[in-house]
Amino acid sequence: METLNGLKRTHYCGDLRESNINEEVVLMGWVQKKRNLGGLVFVDLRDRSGLCQIIFDTDVNAEAFAKAEKLGSEYVVAVKGKVAERSSKNPNMPTGDIEVFATELKILNKSETPPIYIKDDDNVSEELRLKYRYLDLRKPSMQKNLMLRSRVAGIVRNYLTENNFCEIETPFLIKPTPEGARDYLVPSRVNEGKFYALPQSPQLFKQLLMVSGMDRYFQIVKCFRDEDLRADRQPEFTQIDCEMSFVEEEDVRAIMEKMIQRIFKEVLNVEVTLPLPVMPYSEAMERYGSDKPDTRFGYELTNISDIVANCGFGVFANATKKGMSVRGINVEGKAEEFTKKQIGKLEDHAKTYKAKGLAWMKVGANREVTSPIAKFFTEEEMTAILDRMNAKEGDLLLFVADKDSVVFDALGQVRLEVARRLGLLNNNEYKMLWVTEFPLFEEDEETGRFIAKHHPFTSPIDEDLDKLESKDKASLRAKAYDIVINGYEVGGGSVRIFNSDVQKRMFSALGLSDEEAYEKFGFLLDAFKYGTPPHAGIAFGLDRLIMILAGTTNIKDVIAFPKNQSAVCPMTNAPAVADEDQLKELSIKLDLEDKE
Template sequence: MDTLGGLKRTHYCGSLREANIGEDVVLMGWVQRKRNLGGLIFVDLRDRDGITQIVFDTDISPEAFNKAEKLGSEYVIAVMGKVYERESKNPNMPTGDIEVFAQEIRVLNSAQTPPIYIKDDDDVSEALRLKYRYLDLRKPSMQRNFILRHKVAGIVRNYLSENGFLEIETPVLGKPTPEGARDYLVPSRVNTGKFYALPQSPQLFKQLLMVAGMDRYFQIVKCFRDEDLRADRQPEFTQIDCEMSFVEAEDIMGIMEAMMQKIFKEALGVDIGIPFRRITHKEAMERYGSDKPDLRFGYELTDISDAVKDCGFKVFADAVKGGGSVRGLNISGRAEDFTRKGITKLEDYVKTYGAKGLAWIKWGAEGINSPVAKFLSEDEMKSVLQAMNAKEGDILFFVADKNSVVYNSLGQLRCEIAKNLGLLSKEVYEFAWVTEFPLFEYDEEAGRLVAVHHPFTSPMDEDFDKIETDPGSMRAKAYDMVLNGFELGGGSIRIFQEELQKKMFKLLGFTEEDAQDKFGFFIDAFKYGTPPHGGIAFGLDRIIMLLAGEDNIRQVIAFPKTQNASCPLTEAPSYAEDAQLEELGIKIEIKE
């Protein structure tokens, strides 16, 4: 059977230009649109590369014209014809200067009316788009995203290879280890009752590759975390994973800055200046309320605790007395942009991040307007305005609470306000490194210290002496690359000495037996000469999302999951058959 009707494609639909005028060509693709004008039929033929206008003329080929009359949307066709200069040129199309007059057509496959439109402005629900993802992926915008993704992956591979990295695969079926999020477990049929875990990252294996003397490793790798989802998170995601031996943090940051510079130049034609700005974790939290600050705009947090610790406004004074703080944002010169209704929306917004309320002071031409003014004396109000460096035309917002709530709510608020004021340009790229993260944080639910990054992160040299006396104040040799309010990637210099690693496990609440059971193979490797090493992992999906100017990570993943970790297309996850469960020694009990 001659599947293509004897025709062989000569060009992609988006490639023809004036230089091709007069050529005989064969194009293949999908019918985007058809317009029948009587003696002429115009068909927009689409493939991955673009669209070409095909003209069916009864005077040139009555047979082809008759077949074209029967074409429907998304029919798959092959067309042979000649390229002509277009009379009515379309400057909005790359192929708008030419058209192809068809001499022959082969209908390779018909199509039912698609349940979604194959166009970028379809206004279809995401659930329907994901159910018919193979149709959704035909849209030009989606295909551009995946061409971009392919291009970036190639740039990364070439750059790292040129810089001495070896691409080495690590196992997908591994040992369950408590490294952070929940593991996805895979039951073993051969070893009944035992489970593998899908990797949250190749962390242990890439460190073992450094023990093995591989020196520089990378992998573009699938990772899995069983956690609650949001717009920029998926249960399975792709990392650019790297590890290096005999390096310090600055070595790793320098190599990765140059990689990011190359990605933006070759993928977008955008010049990114290096080195990136460095901000300590403490500075990021105090100035921006976030460990992944958006630096495209100002509106930094100001601590006014000293100015209000004894003031008449009980909410402020009590927060300071309770060990918390009072901090504010000055939205300079924009007071008139905030209505009472708009301020109420912002109050509701910060409450979703733990704040009990949002105090505000609006300084307009008529004077001070604020619900807290009646609780403050004239001098106290003057002190607050002075602390906030306020002037007429400004509006000030305040949150009073424990520091974690103040940072989180005001950090989110500054971004929400910037978005509402149109300050978040997708053409501006503000990179930074956030450094000196805390090594530990206290988990109130567990009643113990937990690692901020993971248990293999090295403490800063200056903080080594605190490991026995004040571990909660230790800082990590950790670093995150951030861009426009997103964490692109994070890494650290690793612990490479057996005794220090054992101390770390002990501080995290592992008994010696627990540590040996969970990480024995890893600890044992440190006995045989481990080099100093460190690394980083980037979220490839998130990088592509930002490069493509998308707001949702599902736009750059071919077959993503929904927020309940299900796939509308395949209807995964699904129930296993009883025979399969029996083979695995598993019995399912559904809780009411």
């Protein structure tokens, strides 16, 4: 193998154009493809900027030609040569108008045959892509995503700095606190039997920074949650974390939506009209069955519970008698695109979200209804249903009956699945809104206890503050707000509790005694004694935002080294077994069950 020996790169492969004709250049990169035509060897040379065609001509430089004949895929080379106009231009390549006639070639490193192709359409399994991630990252699409991520981080830093935010780092080794998801625990060697936790967010520290008078803080920071994974979730993720003093909810929303506006303009040249629409949580659930509604298409939910309360169809009637609801969506004009088998698949989809079934009706000419349940309704009831659903010929009506939480979840997901199957989810269209007035509490299905919907430092709206001690916790609303883009929660925040007495009342409402609250959050309660300003903040999911900007639906596509669905890194095999000496130093003894 050769060394550079003083040779300096002058250009990136993808940057050469007709304006560079007759220039002597030095390029470095990987061999994408080689074609030997006898006296000529054509090589497509690749670096992160793109491809450039290199020609090795035995008449120009016989030594370089002889070396070029030995080149293989993914060899690392340095090439010196002269830029010329390409005789057979390629309009599909940015560098398709030029080529480089090589006068010198250095083979810097050879490559074995790669286990995956270095091209975007390789169709290899995700597990293999993650195992050989360093090769997967050579693909143009992956490099484009990582450069996009870097660019967005730069835009964010510039914008927030311009708006008087100060970038401050907060600790990774913190005290375990009950903030929602499970903590990742880190044993302490010097404090035997004690553990740090990796932060689920910098929540408490950024509030303490407001107590300290920093006024405006931000951080692009890693966070950690030990929770089940999915396509848009990872155990370690990156937040754009922000906090502001002496502000109210509207102030936070105004400054942050301008940041989103700038990102979309600079990255995609997409104009975002401000202010963004604002929708209360209750309206989002009623209309879309989701607190992160995708508003790129219709098919909104409609409540028909009152119409079917006494109908002959037992599933509907019994649901309403138990205080549950019956809701439907109208897939307008698409009845013929869904066979009974396809509707059955939609029903299976609904059942994965705890629905017991999915009733359906197809509307024909003169509003004649085809449905296995049509016979159970009187003419008046059927007319009322069709009127309420705004049904006309060619429409497909889909219904779920159950408790509200199940109806919203199942029917909201069926709505999205219908849109996917009909090709309505255009990744080049962006619909944004704020969802506000979230519930302050939610009921834990396992314990029946009320827990904080966001976190226990979220302020109730002013008119609900006096209800903190009431039993009707489900009705309390929070000064919380999420920014939603195309059905994804991209950012979420809240106005914080800044009064120590209100914070104690909040802990009490969550079932924490004064002693328990002080044991877990004493440092925060102590800080609140010394003059705490009103403050509010927000955290954006950087990974999810980049995913949307990149036009992908898989968050792993925009993270350099992600984990798989089992929270394992196939490349490094993390997590791994620790050796006995390490465990002994940490005073840890494993008691693993024999699973065989």
